[in-house]
Amino acid sequence: MGFFNKIFGQNNKIETQQDLTAFKTDQELIERYGGIVFDKQLDFGDLIGNNNWNINIANGEISFGTNLVFPIQVLGTISHSSQTWLWAWANTKSGLTDKVIQQALELKKYGEDNEINILKNDTFDFSKEDLHLIGTIASGIHNSSAYYICDYGQGAMIVTIKSDQIDKNRKDNHFRIMTVFPQLISQFDMNHNLALTNYLTDKGYNISENGVKLTATKNGDTVTAEFDDQSRLIKLNG
Structure with missing residues (x-):
């Protein structure tokens, strides 16, 4: 915690x-x-x-x-x-x-x-x-x-x-995603794919999915994520 x-x-x-x-x-x-x-x-x-x-x-x-x-x-x-x-x-x-x-x-x-x-x-x-x-x-x-x-x-x-x-104190921090999301899913049971998609959408990223792989882009920054067949996160990079 x-x-x-x-x-x-x-x-x-x-x-x-x-x-x-x-x-x-x-x-x-x-x-x-x-x-x-x-x-x-x-x-x-x-x-x-x-x-x-x-x-x-x-x-x-x-x-x-x-x-x-x-x-x-x-x-x-x-x-x-x-x-x-x-x-x-x-x-x-x-x-x-x-x-x-x-x-x-x-x-x-x-x-x-x-x-x-x-x-x-x-x-x-x-x-x-x-x-x-x-x-x-x-x-x-x-x-x-x-x-x-x-x-x-x-x-x-x-x-x-x-x-x-x-x-007004909010920061548009791209690299924060790689810290926030793993800790979030360690605290709560959830569908990792849905949760990450919602999070990135709220932060203004454009998202595309190809099977179990998700790619999100915003202002030249990219997040990629891979999931298993039960939508659990395997890999997160940005």
Whole structure:
């Protein structure tokens, strides 16, 4: 979990239902969004560095020092002692407003419409590592700038963030693909071919496939990948 442990991070626009109709499981959502979300987390980590976080729930903001203050959406919390997850919309004692849990409510609706338990069930057994699954899915669906895991000792809260300041810090790093993608597929079960195709498409690459080989090009840079007959990555070069 080394890479994911480095970065634990509102867009009022969820993708249209037409865009999302193909994704009926959490695995399919990870295949669709995992690469680009993972990529964004790197840029976010570079921006905030080692700064400590501070949450102001009343204002709906998280800060990493005086110059890095961002609006948030609260997704939910995990208890380290019981290893259980609780969605923000189910936490009736928290006093959270609908405004700050808007994304969590939209994810609940999506989970109910598509029978995705991790999105529709209010609470369930969970590990700290699984927090990245929630953060990645939520950040991807809502096109967030980042997600962040706010660990406060007894538990942790996941928030998503949308900010022009973060988006302007994005880097179009070609060689990052060769680091991001292998680590992504080591964290989650997925169809490697689909996940890489979605990731490269999100980064603006033109893709062609010839059987089990994929070639992607952008601005003179090329990525090539080979897969076995079960769509598992064998070779990745760029």
